[in-house]
Amino acid sequence: MESSALLPIPNTYLMTPHEYPGLSGCRFSIRGLYSTGHFRHSTTITRSSSNGREPNSDVAEKALEEKKRAELASRIASGEFTVQQSGILGQMRSALTKLGVPGEFFDLLSGDDTYPKIPQAKGAISALRGQPFFIPLYELFLTYGGLFRLTFGPKSFLIVSDPSIAKHILRENSKAYSKGILAEILEFVMGKGLIPADGEIWRVRRRAIVPALHQKYVAAMISLFGKATDRLCTKLDTAASDGEDVEMESLFSHLTLDIIGKALFNYDFDSLTNDTGIVEAVYTVLREAEDRSVSPIPVWDIPIWKDISPRQKKVTTALKLINTTLDDLIAICKRMVEEEEELQFHEEYMNEQDPSILHFLLASGDDVSSKQLRDDLMTMLIAGHETSAAVLTWTFYLLSKEPRVMAKLQNEVDSILGDRFPTIEDMKKLKYTMRVINESLRLYPQPPVLIRRSIENDMLGKYPIKRGEDIFISVWNLHHCPENWVDVEKFNPERWPLDGPNPNETNQNFSYLPFGGGPRKCVGDMFASFENIVAVSMLVRRFNFQMALGAPPVEMTTGATIHTTEGLKMTVTRRTKPPIIPTLQPKMSDVDIGLPVKKPFPAVVSSLSISQGDKQYGQQGQVSPAHS
Numbered sequence: 001m002e003s004s005a006l007l008p009i010p011n012t013y014l015m016t017p018h019e020y021p022g023l024s025g026c027r028f029s030i031r032g033l034y035s036t037g038h039f040r041h042s043t044t045i046t047r048s049s050s051n052g053r054e055p056n057s058d059v060a061e062k063a064l065e066e067k068k069r070a071e072l073a074s075r076i077a078s079g080e081f082t083v084q085q086s087g088i089l090g091q092m093r094s095a096l097t098k099l100g101v102p103g104e105f106f107d108l109l110s111g112d113d114t115y116p117k118i119p120q121a122k123g124a125i126s127a128l129r130g131q132p133f134f135i136p137l138y139e140l141f142l143t144y145g146g147l148f149r150l151t152f153g154p155k156s157f158l159i160v161s162d163p164s165i166a167k168h169i170l171r172e173n174s175k176a177y178s179k180g181i182l183a184e185i186l187e188f189v190m191g192k193g194l195i196p197a198d199g200e201i202w203r204v205r206r207r208a209i210v211p212a213l214h215q216k217y218v219a220a221m222i223s224l225f226g227k228a229t230d231r232l233c234t235k236l237d238t239a240a241s242d243g244e245d246v247e248m249e250s251l252f253s254h255l256t257l258d259i260i261g262k263a264l265f266n267y268d269f270d271s272l273t274n275d276t277g278i279v280e281a282v283y284t285v286l287r288e289a290e291d292r293s294v295s296p297i298p299v300w301d302i303p304i305w306k307d308i309s310p311r312q313k314k315v316t317t318a319l320k321l322i323n324t325t326l327d328d329l330i331a332i333c334k335r336m337v338e339e340e341e342e343l344q345f346h347e348e349y350m351n352e353q354d355p356s357i358l359h360f361l362l363a364s365g366d367d368v369s370s371k372q373l374r375d376d377l378m379t380m381l382i383a384g385h386e387t388s389a390a391v392l393t394w395t396f397y398l399l400s401k402e403p404r405v406m407a408k409l410q411n412e413v414d415s416i417l418g419d420r421f422p423t424i425e426d427m428k429k430l431k432y433t434m435r436v437i438n439e440s441l442r443l444y445p446q447p448p449v450l451i452r453r454s455i456e457n458d459m460l461g462k463y464p465i466k467r468g469e470d471i472f473i474s475v476w477n478l479h480h481c482p483e484n485w486v487d488v489e490k491f492n493p494e495r496w497p498l499d500g501p502n503p504n505e506t507n508q509n510f511s512y513l514p515f516g517g518g519p520r521k522c523v524g525d526m527f528a529s530f531e532n533i534v535a536v537s538m539l540v541r542r543f544n545f546q547m548a549l550g551a552p553p554v555e556m557t558t559g560a561t562i563h564t565t566e567g568l569k570m571t572v573t574r575r576t577k578p579p580i581i582p583t584l585q586p587k588m589s590d591v592d593i594g595l596p597v598k599k600p601f602p603a604v605v606s607s608l609s610i611s612q613g614d615k616q617y618g619q620q621g622q623v624s625p626a627h628s
């Protein structure tokens with residue numbers, strides 16, 4: 001996640017100084033980060049009606065969506081977003097452009113013929129209301145192309161939707177770019193953690209952290225993913241027996257929180273079954289990060305406000321609790337490491353009782369302050385939690401809309417997993433499962449936009465830019481570009497053949513960026529891919545998922561990751577057809593008539609063995625696992 005996990009959008013997006021006069025003098029702040037409830041939008045991905053249970057709502061959703069898009073497109077065409085030129089030359093330019101005179105002609109007239117000008121659009125608060133910010137950016141992209149400048153009031157942003165420019169910023173000249181506004185908004189929660197950090201701090205911390213996610217560690221995590229998903233299965237079993245609908249988005253959020261707590265610092269949040277103070281504290285801080293990103297005025301910066309606002313007091317208390325808990329966990333782990341007899345640290349070091357990243361870092365002798373360690377852990381907690389939860393949410397939404405894909409997926413899972421827990425060997429066999437996740441990440445990239453700021457003058461394609469430019473790389477636009485993808489809005493895992501390479505930014509030449517690219521690519525890509533494969537495969541082999549009758553329509557709300565607006569309410573039923581278990585011979589009569597599985601489910605977790613074959617997975621931070 002980020003930088004992945006957290007994606008702020010400037011607050012000026014939705015306002016002009018005219019509308020918020022108090023803003024002009026205040027620090028520029030950010031909007032869009034986890035903006036639950038602030039921007040709402042019917043999903044633009046209108047899929048073929050799925051389960052046949054809600055055809056009317058699908059049609060209505062589609063009609064509403066089409067209407068909104070048509071309205072926006074006509075406003076763009078009317079020039080509402082086009083920056084007005086001042087003065088006679090500007091007016092002449094505007095009039096003659098409408099008659100078809102090319103822009104370069106005016107650059108010649110104004111004496112600036114060295115470089116072409118970046119196409120400019122300007123925004124208005126009304127254009128963005130009622131929809132996630134990346135949707136109007138998409139419409140503007142279709143009009144203005146792969147690089148344009150968007151001006152809101154006194155502030156402007158470069159919007160990048162061109163793969164080669166994205167590649168230039170993220171990989172080829174990455175040292176000329178920082179995290180910019182992202183770092184400012186995340187400071188209160190992540191400090192100088194890996195996502196917001198820049199420069200030397202980032203270099204040092206990245207070098208320390210990447211080795212902790214080595215292959216043996218990620219392989220060991222597979223049993224953790226399995227156990228956590230099994231707890232979710234138990235919960236769904238009860239709901240299925242009781243005939244109760246479930247809200248899957250929050251369940252996925254709990255699942256991934258439980259996983260990341262154990263994986264990072266060996267802490268069991270157990271949020272799937274308990275609602276303890278610490279779980280509440282984590283969510284309080286997460287939501288605060290979202291809300292700060294959409295707040296017009298950074299009230300939290302006003303010293304007295306922290307003390308009088310009940311909300312800010314709650315945030316301060318939550319942060320204190322999390323920090324104390326992390327400090328305690330660091331202290332416990334330090335003691336464990338000190339007591340470890342004959343500790344022999346090596347590349348693939350892992351403590352069997354505590355395989356966490358924290359343990360690895362301390363055992364490696366990582367020379368770092370407790371504050372920095374805490375910042376890094378907090379960063380990864382957020383990065384690894386919200387993103388995976390969002391991927392699972394949208395994957396199940398998409399699956400509920402495409403019974404064909406679900407059937408094919410269940411078929412693969414049945415034949416490869418049977419009723420046992422997934423192992424590392426299964427990760428490369430569950431190819432269609434991986435493709436389903438790849439495709440879900442294409443349609444719903446998490447996060448939908450990457451943030452950068454130029455710290456040097458640079459050239460973006462043929463356009464020069466100055467240092468200090470705030471840039472949004474719209475992964476949403478890259479992934480939805482009609483020129484790059486056949487049947488762009490179709491959920492079609494088959495677009496990537498099973499015998500081909502797993503899609504990543506390199507083999508798709510930056511038109512597909514599920515985990516970013518370049519030196520700041522996600523450090524958790526392999527971890528996350530396996531986590532998603534395990535969760536999806538274990539859930540679909542045991543249950544069928546349908547949108548619940550009367551569920552609210554699934555709409556998107558923007559943030560660092562894309563949330564649903566009102567949750568993903570589903571009806572979960574136990575599959576009645578027993579899985580095909582290759583190692584056991586089911587009675588044919590049972591299979592034929594689709595009797596329920598009577599065996600206790602699932603089998604005991606086998607202890608992990610890591611085969612030589614695992615070596616084929618890519619190196620951390622370079623090639624995604626699944627990308628081999």
Ligand code: HEM
Pocket residue numbers: 001002003004005194195206379380383384385387388391446447450451513514515516517519520521522523524525527528529
């Ligand atoms: C499906 C799940 C995930 C997705 C889609 C995802 C996506 C991303 C993306 C797109 C970036 C690049 C952001 C940028 O360039 O601005 C990123 C960075 C990052 N991710 Fe993930 N991520 C996921 C899971 C994880 C997990 C599980 C962890 C930790 C275990 C993690 C830790 C990080 C960190 C620390 C960075 C910052 C790296 C740096 O700046 O050097 N992510 N992620």
